[in-house]
Amino acid sequence: MPAIGTKRILIIEDDTVTLRALAQMVQNAGYLAIIATDGAEAIKNFESDVPDLMLVDINLAGETFGQQLDGLGVIDWLNHNHPALPIKYIIVSCDDPQKYQGRAAAIGALSFIRKPVEKDSLLAEIRRAIGDPLDPG
Known part of the structure; x- marks a missing residue:
């Protein structure tokens, strides 16, 4: 269990495969x-415990609320339905x-990381996005 x-x-x-590697x-x-x-699982998980940051793939399979929503559509939906929350996003896509x-940019993505993901670049972007005090830069 992670620390408080x-x-x-x-x-x-x-x-x-990519999901497991990123996790x-x-x-x-x-x-x-x-x-x-x-998208549906993302929204459910988001609403049950608001994350500090989201890593979002653009091309998502399946429907969300009866419509095809890509990763940017999920972000747009969250921004529209939770305008008071400080939601941070990094796009991760090929x-x-x-x-x-x-x-x-219009929906507030902080950066775009191209797949295949390089671990050090990903972690640097994460630390920058969430203001992690362990940020080496």
Whole structure:
């Protein structure tokens, strides 16, 4: 069980191999990994325990509330339905960042990490995003 005060990171990724790898990186760095494989599960997990940060894949399989929502759509839904919460996002995707740059910025994404994920880069972005005092930079 993580220590009291441990930062919680919700990882939304529909590829189970990538999801496990991201969760392992996050846990090995001392964070609590909360996982979701689709938008509906992400929203449910978010609403039961608001995370300190979300790592969000853009291309998600399945429907959320009867509609196809990609990762950016899930973020948009959360922003719209929980406007008072300080929600932080990092996009993690194999897509070209330029393709989604405008939309990601409009919904408040802090950064875009391209897959395959490099552990040190991911952890540096996480620490920067949540203001982790263990940030080596």
